[in-house]
Amino acid sequence: xxxxxxxxxxxxxxxxxxxxxxxxxxxxxxxxxxxxxxxxxxxxxxxxxxxxxxxxxxxxxxxxxxxxxxxxxxxxxxxxxxxxxxxxxxxxxxxxxxxxxxxxxxxxxxxxxxxxxxxxxxxxxxxxxxxxxxxxxxxxxxxxxxxxxxxxxxxxxxxxxxxxxxxxxxxxxxxxxxxxxxxxxxxxxxxxxxxxxxxxxxxxxxxxxxxxxxxxxxxxxxxxxxxxxxxxxxxxxxxxxxxxxxxxxxxxxxxxxxxxxxxxxxxxxxxxxxxxxxxxxxxxxxxxxxx
Amino acid sequence: xxxxxxxxxxxxxxxxxxxxxxxxxxxxxxxxxxxxxxxxxxxxxxxxxxxxxxxxxxxxxxxxxxxxxxxxxxxxxxxxxxxxxxxxxxxxxxxxxxxxxxxxxxxxxxxxxxxxxxxxxxxxxxxxxxxxxxxxxxxxxxxxxxxxxxxxxxxxxxxxxxxxxxxxxxxxxxxxxxxxxxxxxxxxxxxxxxxxxxxxxxxxxxxxxxxxxxxxxxxxxxxxxxxxxxxxxxxxxxxxxxxxxxxxxxxxxxxxxxxxxxxxxxxxxxxxxxxxxxxxxxxxxxxxxxxxxxxxxxxxxxxxxxxxxxxxxxxxxxxxxxxxxxxxxxxxxxxxxxxxxxxxxxxxxxxxxxxxxxxxxxxxxxxxxxxxxxxxxxxxxxxxxxxxxxxxxxxxxxxxxxxxxxxxxxxxxxxxxxxxxxxxxxxxxxxxxxxxxxxxxxxxxxxxxxxxxxxxxxxxxxxxxxxxxxxxxxxxxxxxxxxxxxxxxxxxxxxxxxxxxxxxxxxxxxxxxxxxxxxxxxxxxxxxxxxxxxxxxxxxxxxxxxxxxxxxxxxxxxxxxxxxxxxxxxxxxxxxxxxxxxxxxxxxxxxxxxxxxxxxxxxxxxxxxxxxxxxxxxxxxxxxxxxxxxxxxxxxxxxxxxxxxxxxxx
Numbered sequence: 001x002x003x004x005x006x007x008x009x010x011x012x013x014x015x016x017x018x019x020x021x022x023x024x025x026x027x028x029x030x031x032x033x034x035x036x037x038x039x040x041x042x043x044x045x046x047x048x049x050x051x052x053x054x055x056x057x058x059x060x061x062x063x064x065x066x067x068x069x070x071x072x073x074x075x076x077x078x079x080x081x082x083x084x085x086x087x088x089x090x091x092x093x094x095x096x097x098x099x100x101x102x103x104x105x106x107x108x109x110x111x112x113x114x115x116x117x118x119x120x121x122x123x124x125x126x127x128x129x130x131x132x133x134x135x136x137x138x139x140x141x142x143x144x145x146x147x148x149x150x151x152x153x154x155x156x157x158x159x160x161x162x163x164x165x166x167x168x169x170x171x172x173x174x175x176x177x178x179x180x181x182x183x184x185x186x187x188x189x190x191x192x193x194x195x196x197x198x199x200x201x202x203x204x205x206x207x208x209x210x211x212x213x214x215x216x217x218x219x220x221x222x223x224x225x226x227x228x229x230x231x232x233x234x235x236x237x238x239x240x241x242x243x244x245x246x247x248x249x250x251x252x253x254x255x256x257x258x259x260x261x262x263x264x265x266x267x268x269x270x271x272x273x274x275x276x277x278x279x280x281x282x283x284x285x286x287x288x289x290x291x
Numbered sequence: 292x293x294x295x296x297x298x299x300x301x302x303x304x305x306x307x308x309x310x311x312x313x314x315x316x317x318x319x320x321x322x323x324x325x326x327x328x329x330x331x332x333x334x335x336x337x338x339x340x341x342x343x344x345x346x347x348x349x350x351x352x353x354x355x356x357x358x359x360x361x362x363x364x365x366x367x368x369x370x371x372x373x374x375x376x377x378x379x380x381x382x383x384x385x386x387x388x389x390x391x392x393x394x395x396x397x398x399x400x401x402x403x404x405x406x407x408x409x410x411x412x413x414x415x416x417x418x419x420x421x422x423x424x425x426x427x428x429x430x431x432x433x434x435x436x437x438x439x440x441x442x443x444x445x446x447x448x449x450x451x452x453x454x455x456x457x458x459x460x461x462x463x464x465x466x467x468x469x470x471x472x473x474x475x476x477x478x479x480x481x482x483x484x485x486x487x488x489x490x491x492x493x494x495x496x497x498x499x500x501x502x503x504x505x506x507x508x509x510x511x512x513x514x515x516x517x518x519x520x521x522x523x524x525x526x527x528x529x530x531x532x533x534x535x536x537x538x539x540x541x542x543x544x545x546x547x548x549x550x551x552x553x554x555x556x557x558x559x560x561x562x563x564x565x566x567x568x569x570x571x572x573x574x575x576x577x578x579x580x581x582x583x584x585x586x587x588x589x590x591x592x593x594x595x596x597x598x599x600x601x602x603x604x605x606x607x608x609x610x611x612x613x614x615x616x617x618x619x620x621x622x623x624x625x626x627x628x629x630x631x632x633x634x635x636x637x638x639x640x641x642x643x644x645x646x647x648x649x650x651x652x653x654x655x656x657x658x659x660x661x662x663x664x665x666x667x668x669x670x671x672x673x674x675x676x677x678x679x680x681x682x683x684x685x686x687x688x689x690x691x692x693x694x695x696x697x698x699x700x701x702x703x704x705x706x707x708x709x710x711x712x713x714x715x716x717x718x719x720x721x722x723x724x725x726x727x728x729x730x731x732x733x734x735x736x737x738x739x740x741x742x743x744x745x746x747x748x749x750x751x752x753x754x755x756x757x758x759x760x761x762x763x764x765x766x767x768x769x770x771x772x773x774x775x776x777x778x779x780x781x782x783x784x785x786x787x788x789x790x791x792x793x794x795x796x797x798x799x800x801x802x803x804x805x806x807x808x809x810x811x812x813x814x815x816x817x818x819x820x821x822x823x824x825x826x827x828x829x830x831x832x833x834x835x836x837x838x839x840x841x842x843x844x845x846x847x848x849x850x851x852x853x854x855x856x857x858x859x860x861x862x863x864x865x866x867x868x869x870x871x872x873x874x875x876x877x878x879x880x881x882x883x884x885x886x887x888x889x890x891x892x893x894x895x896x897x898x899x900x901x902x903x904x905x906x907x908x909x910x911x912x913x914x915x916x917x918x919x920x921x922x923x924x925x926x927x928x929x930x931x932x933x934x935x936x937x938x939x940x941x
Binding site for chain 2: 056057058059060061062063065066069070073074077086087089090093094096097100101103104106107108109110111112113114115116118119122123125126129130133134137140141144145146147195200201260263267271274275278279282
């Protein structure tokens with residue numbers, strides 16, 4: 001890992017919350033406009049964050065707090081490693097550990113709502129994990145390495161040869177972002193059957209920690225999307241922003257699915273698309289690296 | 292010490308100890324009688340490792356009288372299986388046992404020329420040494436754990452006369468038989484030890500002599516006899532095709548002619564029965580009726596490991612053939628489906644059993660991928676799986692003897708009831724599941740190996756591996772979740788608090804396995820450079836892992852176990868130490884009505900009646916249950932095996 005990679009990685013750790021928080025603010029604004037409301041100012045997320053931090057603490061068990069710190073710190077580790085252009089498989093494995101920490105937090109108190117949310121969250125992991133791992137494999141078939149740095153050294157944009165993998169990744173990312181129709185582990189609004197699912201037992205500064213982690217997650221996910229057009233990177237950034245806008249529209253027009261549907265869609269369409277894409281590059285382009 | 296003496300100790304000492312133990316019925320006397328040889332066994336396996344690592348492989352051909360002794364014992368053993376079939380009125384055991392006896396007699400006295408002898412009879416290279424370490428160190432620790440466990444076990448069963456001497460006879464003898472399997476170069480010797488493991492396994496499963504135990508033991512017996520028949524048939528065909536019964540010759544022939552493919556496929560089939568691969572998984576699932584040390588031993592260091600050892604040992608022989616491609620698909624398929632089946636299981640030992648079958652499937656898949664990286668991952672997985680699975684079974688054994696249940700639902704909130712034991716269990720599961728630990732390192736290397744197009748079927752293999760490893764997350768995370776699910780202190784305590792079981796030697800064994808797993812994980816790089824890479828080279832592959840700076844680098848990826856270990860440990864341990872909560876900050880959980888802390892975790896519901904809040908695990912049995920999946924799983928398994936055999940014949 002070069003000094004440059006360290007620098008970029010550390011810079012990402014500092015800047016990601018600002019970008020992520022701002023994008024969430026844009027999300028709320030646009031969502032409001034789509035629903036015919038004016039909506040909060042784009043900086044509202046940051047106001048909310050500081051308001052939450054200032055609240056009196058109310059906790060259920062110590063375990064719930066410890067795991068949520070793990071969720072934040074491991075997600076930060078994954079962000080650092082992605083921007084430091086490390087091994088994609090390891091990044092996804094760390095992300096899985098981080099996701100599991102959120103589930104452990106939900107499981108660490110006997111609360112019916114957070115427990116159901118936790119179980120649903122592991123179903124979400126079961127849905128998106130294979131897609132992420134297979135996407136890494138498909139990228140490897142093009143670049144010859146699992147390292148993110150290899151994507152930058154690879155001349156062509158990945159999107160051109162991996163269009164179906166890209167679509168599959170979009171499915172996985174909607175699940176990972178917990179947006180409709182895949183917001184099954186934590187509904188967006190608390191007045192439903194799930195209350196707030198995995199987040200039910202968190203409040204105040206701990207909810208703020210979760211929010212902060214979501215900002216990191218959002219940046220991580222969009223950065224991964226941008227890798228599909230890494231040269232020149234500004235097209236990749238535009239691509240990621242376009243994807244984010246698409247997610248907002250889908251979020252607003254879709255209702256929540258059941259977990260069985262989610263699993264079927266992500267496995268049949270997601271995994272299926274990646275398989276077809278791998279066959280495509282094998283048969284049509286014939287440019288899989290033979291090692 | 293001379294290599295020959297070490298080999299003799301590693302095979303004969305367990306047998307001698309087993310025989311001596313048969314005469315001792317006093318528990319106080321049995322302890323030193325068993326612990327001392329176990330310590331010697333561990334020391335001998337370490338010495339053997341240094342010897343072979345420094346001076347290369349050892350060979351040994353015992354005096355001709357040993358061949359006679361083994362032949363006599365072999366015939367007695369095969370006849371005994373037939374006898375079991377007759378006495379238990381079990382057609383399959385009887386039929387397969389008789390078939391084995393006939394085949395063996397034909398092979399030994401008709402097909403082989405008289406005085407046929409394989410030189411050397413025993414050949415100990417680094418792969419054998421790795422297996423021997425797993426068997427001798429993990430196996431010996433489990434035997435020591437068994438001492439306390441069996442005392443409690445018999446006290447609980449209120450037996451009139453102790454049967455522990457019989458139990459330890461087979462448990463300790465098992466280690467000698469396993470060392471024999473991995474040391475043997477002559478297939479005749481290998482077959483003898485192979486059948487001995489079948490015998491030990493049968494008797495250990497039926498130890499409690501309940502109806503269920505008898506049935507499970509007979510099932511294990513007939514399935515393994517089926518494997519024995521496959522092994523014998525393979526041997527006969529090998530001799531016919533190549534005139535040799537030496538593993539060195541078979542694996543050293545380079546790309547084998549197609550005449551040898553069928554016997555190799557049969558050897559792999561024998562390996563699948565031992566390793567309880569689909570569709571033979573039922574014997575291992577049934578084996579959990581036995582006392583926990585047996586499960587721990589069968590799953591981690593013996594029996595099933597013999598199966599994957601044989602497949603891995605033969606990998607150089609079938610490299611580049613049709614067989615290797617099908618093996619990769621078959622192994623990956625088993626890895627995936629058994630992980631999915633494990634999601635629906637709420638009996639702890641069944642979850643562990645499915646996860647074992649799944650890991651062994653991964654080893655077989657890696658052997659099938661058959662590149663330097665894949666073989667390295669397979670060897671590493673054998674080591675890490677033995678340590679972690681042994682650990683988890685032993686923890687479950689302690690839990691079971693305390694709460695008298697194997698049901699994961701009965702373990703809800705175990706962290707408040709048995710903090711130490713459940714802490715060990717949670718750490719063990721984290722070690723088996725997450726980065727930066729050893730098992731995950733093998734998945735990382737395995738996925739890379741699978742993605743380098745080794746055959747036209749590689750897309751299928753990577754899909755199976757990706758889905759299977761995601762399924763693993765589900766059942767481990769849920770299990771940990773059940774253990775840590777506790778009542779908020781603001782709602783009073785519902786669980787009865789009880790004293791932790793007395794600290795005993797059992798804990799020491801569990802601690803040392805956990806410490807071993809963690810240390811080996813953090814020091815994965817030196818382990819690779821010191822033991823795994825040389826093993827891979829000795830098997831004729833080029834080493835694929837670079838360990839400069841104690842990082843692990845492949846040509847396609849990079850992973851630094853110790854650096855991640857430090858960062859991740861800080862990310863989890865620091866919050867655990869630094870987060871403090873004051874009693875006045877603790878609140879009850881949100882329930883669908885006003886909390887009533889005075890009555891425990893209860894809320895006010897319809898008509899102001901108090902309703903206790905309850906939670907439970909979700910097992911998704913309709914989607915992933917045995918009822919829904921078994922027919923498909925077994926059907927697909929049989930089809931794949933048929934493809935394996937038919938493909939090499941055609």
